[in-house]
Amino acid sequence: MTAPDGGARRASMVETVQTTDGFLRHAGREFLVVLYTAFRSLKLYPLENNQVQKALDDLWATTRHLLEVEKELEVRLQGEFIFVNSTRLRLDLDNYASFSHILSVLRQCGIGAVRVDEGVDRKQLQQFVSLLLSYGAKEATPNKVHELGQKLADSGVTHIGVEAPLETDEDMEDSERQKEAAKRTYARSVAVTKEVINSIRMGRTANVKKVKRAVQGIVDQVLNNEGSLVGLTTLRDYDEYTFTHSVNVCIFSVALGRKLGLSKLQLYDLGMAALFHDVGKSRVPLEVLNKEGGLTEEEWRIMQAHPWLGVLTLFGLRGYGEIPYRGMVVAYEHHMKSDLTGYPKSLRERTMSIYSKIVAVADGFDAATSRRVYQTTPIQPDQVLKEMWENPRRGYDPVVVKAFVNLIGIYPVGTCVILDTYEVAIVHSANADVSHVHRPVVRVVTTPDGALLQPGFLADLAQRDEQGNFPRTIVKVTDPAKYGINVSDYFV
């Protein structure tokens, strides 16, 4: 009778670990956000200011709560990550600013870890924040963290300690580091796109230089390691469809342009054009843009004006380049279809530019696979590719579609699949060997009985067992929501 008991114990242990992990992820993030707010307000206002006092109250409350549950609090930097009591915190759009700021302040002070013990009080937290503020501004010296530690002790801060970083940076796996770098590029690109589109919407001058830098970041990253950034386009659970869509189309287009042999400078151009392909939508009223259900004829007319509204908008953008000629062409042509049956209607025969053909494919794929207001169930990626490839009325250039399939595989990263072992898995990366397009590397995320595994484990479907058989094979593609799976959970 030991087995069921052992099973139950194991199950409850797993549960405890997961709950602790979940709590720390949440409370840890909260801690960094309130620390950041305290830091910022103390930088701007004197101590007695209400906002500063409120920020310190929040910091104190969050710290107390964490200590009540965890008894100790350790914030450790490791490479590009922040760990709170050995739980790695996620970097996402909401906390990007606070995380990167805290990371840079701690680094500037030479700190690898901060420990807070039970017995700390509000006064000590306040002292700590003020000291960080003044040390963060000082020039870096090898002994800085020790000086700071001494200073903390001298000022009566007995329950907060700082440590130098461990020498583990090199241990950090390269792939992890690349993934994190990709995530930062992605988050930054979405943030600047949002800024620019919102400025245009409000009739303010937009800072196009920032966008240019973001696009250069995307191109560089795609040239160095195409996979990590393309994989991030599956993180579509942000509410901000307009901005993530532009960034996704930019990433797909650049990766596609690279496959088709464009030069780096051409890729910069293509990336800018792709990022701004829908810029005309910033002149479409939000009620029409975000309308649920069908559009009236009049609303369609407005919506279909976005290509040429885009051209007009680009005329007004300063700092884009000489004249954003390619961007204008792409904005104008991306819905035309290669047989010119799309919109705007062309009176004369014309050949779409290769940039427009590339952006059209990237655009079509991202739009069909995303969840939006008027499309609650995204279509599975393999179906979208099949349709693009097989239905000429969609109007995509076959050579470009072929290159796209080559780029992302038949089962694109993020596709949810059922295996012949009854396990459910998520495609992790395409197989480097082209003869194995049907056998990508997947992350198995459920047991054969359907119990969810987090984080699951990786399996290379092209690997044979000792008898020379494939232990796992994809049976079909499925909708992750059916199994309660949130695909983006497995990519962070």
Ligand SMILES: [Fe+2]
């Ligand atoms: Fe469009």
Ligand SMILES: [Fe+2]
């Ligand atoms: Fe689009």
